[in-house]
Amino acid sequence: MYMAPEQARGDAAAVGPWSDVYALGITLFQVLEGRPPEWAAGYRLLQREPAAPIRPPEGPGRVPDELVEIVYRATREDPGERYPDGAAMAAALGAWLDGAQRRDRARALVARADALRPAIHLHRDRARTLAATAREMWDQLPPYAPVEEKRPVWALEDQAREEARAAARDEVELLQLLRQALEEAPDLDEARDRLADLYRLRHADAEARGDAEAAAEAEAQLRRFGARRHAEYLRGQGALTLLTEPPGAQVRIYRYVEQDRRLVPRHVGDFGPSPLFEVPLDPGSYLCEIEAEGYEPVLVPVYIRRREHWDGVPPGGHAPVPILLPARGSLGPDDVVVPAGWFWSGERSRSKDASLPWRQLWLDAFVIRRFPVTNAEYIAFLDELVASGRQAEAERFVPRYKGSADHPGAAIYGRRDDGGFCLVPDADGDLWQPDWPVTMVTLEGAEAFAAWEAARTGQPWRLPGELQWEKAARGVDGRIFPWGDAPEPTYAATRDCRPGQPTPLPVGAVPTDRSPYGVRDLSGGVCEFCADAWSPTGPPVSAAGRVLPVVTGGDVRPGRGGAWSWHHALCRLDYRTRHRTGVRRSDTGFRLARDLTTG
Known part of the structure; x- marks a missing residue:
């Protein structure tokens, strides 16, 4: 006692x-x-x-x-x-015992939720695998394949959807169990931690898909259940390492912000001289403007995801690749540098059949022309063929109406008294303008122009590779249009940009159709030939994500970009078209590209 x-x-x-x-x-x-x-x-x-x-x-x-x-x-x-007194102490013990029993019940609910997690992961893995297999099978089937050949693919898609639905059902049950656990014991750390982990995964997935609404919802829940435990993730700060060749360049950094449904660069600060090492930056899309005395200025877009270090290290590499600054005077007035580095390619959800899978790829540096080739430039090429005695080639490459193999269509250009070419009203009575992009040419004509320009300038001009074209148009953040993700009809030269009968516009007529690098007329104007041989799966890419050298050939080539006669919703930068080499189209033209050389 x-x-x-x-x-x-x-x-x-x-x-x-x-x-x-x-x-x-x-x-x-x-x-x-x-x-x-x-x-x-x-x-x-x-x-x-x-x-x-x-x-x-x-x-x-x-x-x-x-x-x-x-x-x-x-x-x-x-x-x-x-x-x-003893009654008061007994009441305290009773309250504690009731709470302990509630915690025991809550922990049992958490254990039931934990038991669902392996099944959820398994269902999702199966859904991804089945969907990927179905996409590969679709890539091997032509659109006109009979239903009998499509049934196995549909079956795989159905299985993938069922697995995804099973994962979703299990996740709903898991959430209900964890919320019931918190009703029993509101401060139970085990339940709060698991909810926080789940919402963190949802947030990361939504950000990767570019779903701002879902990301905001997941972030709100993550802050509710795991603000302290996931504070570093929520802060999300990343970093930028940027080297230049030569070093000592000044770097101005801008962050892209949305204004009038466009991403516009807003000044963050001046940095330098280069190199820059691990400059802290919040997650987002940025533009670096690099200048050095005696060298051409270069624009370098960077896209920093949550807690990511954008360092310019290539696949299989261990050190950043410097941004090459071309010597002053080594570029033409409309030559645009696209520096080496990673970029996001394809369509985020792969919901479009005419697109490539969403992935991050590495491309070496190259130069691309700011505008598509114009009628005036193409006439200069044809005139030089005539002047050098290559009349037959000029006749073969001139823009023509559609004809047949035996009877080519009539030439659209007229002839001058000296034998050269000129613009005349077409069959509809429309007078083509010198600064319109050239159309109604074959791929052979486009490649002949590139060879002529290479000989004239001493630079290895050619048609751009498909993925080179995509990077030059989109930058590195995977935007759908050159200006952002909003399909605004007036921001590109499409059929919806102005009232009346659609016709081509002069190159550069719509200033908002501009990529982060300064390349113009990408969502509107003309769809453009690319150099690669057509493949349903796209150009060759290494397992590590490096885009391999362009493989040409074949009688079908990819086309990229929108056109003056297209509805604006089709003018996405991830949209691919197929072009037979001998076909002439009023919506298709081309521009030039070349590898970047030092000096």
Whole structure:
């Protein structure tokens, strides 16, 4: 039997129901600890020595904090600090016991939720694998394939959707279980941590898909359940490392912000001289403007994802690749440098059949012309063929109306008295303008022009590779149009950009159709020939993500970009078209590109 300090002192006036509370507290301590407090030996109590503070009970397992607090309060030396009577202490113990039982029930719900996680991962893995296999099979089938050949692909797509639905059903159940756990025990860390982890995964997935609405919803839930635990992730700060060749360049950094459904660069700060190492930047899309005395200025877009270090290290490399700055005067007025580096290619959800899969790829540096080739430039090429005695080639390459193999269509250009070519009204009475992009030419004519320009300038001009064209148009952040993701009809020369009968416009007529590098007329104007042989899966890419050298050949080539006669929704930068080499189209032209050389 234990006595309270006031009983041991014989202070009868101080004895009351709270004294029994003290004895109950010591008894509870002994139950939890397996022994009485060290100072509780009878001879010390009889000597009326003051009670020493009680150490927290440890017991055979971890004692809940709430129970420790009950023991502390019951065994305070000052009677006024104890429970007033046994009933009050019993009420505290009852409340604790009810809470403990709730926590036990909550932990059981968490365990049930945990048991669902492997199945969710399995269903999602299966859905991804089945969907990827179906896409590969579609890539091998022509659109006109009979239904019998399409049925196996449809079956795979159905299986993929069922697996995705199963994962979604299990995840809904998992969320319900975790929320029920928090209803039982609102402060249960296990439930809050698992919810936070789930919403972090959802947030990362939404950001990767470019779904701003879903990302905002997931972030709000993540802050609710895991703001402290995931603080670094939520802060999300990334970094930029940027080297130049030569070093010592000034770097101005701009961040893209949306204005009037366009991404416009807003100045962040001036940095340099280069190299820059791990400059902290918030997640987002940026544009670096690089200038050095004696060299051409270069624009370098960078896209920093959450907690990502954009460092310019190529596939299989260990050090950043410097941005090459061309010597002053080595570029023509409309030559645009596209520096080496990573970029996002394809369509995020692959919901469009005429697109490539969403992936990050590395491309070496190249130069591309700012505008498509115009009628004036093409006439200069034809005139030189005539002047050099190559009349038959000029007749073969001149823009013509559609004809047949035996009877080529009539020439659209007229002839001058000196034998050269000129613009005349076409069959509809429209007079083609010198600064319109050239159309109604064959791929052979486009490649002949590139060879002529290469000989004239001493630079290895050619048609751009398909993925070179895409990077030059989109930059590195995977935007759908040169100006961003909004399909605004007036931002490119398409059939919807102005009232009346659609016709081509002069190159550069719509300034908003401009890529981060400064390349123009990409979503509108003319669809453009690319150099690669057509492949349903796109140009060759290494396993590490490096775009391999262009492989030409074949009688079908890819086309990229929108056109003056197309509805604006079709003028996406991830949209691919197929062009037979001998076919002439009023919506198709070309521009030139070449590798970047130093000097």
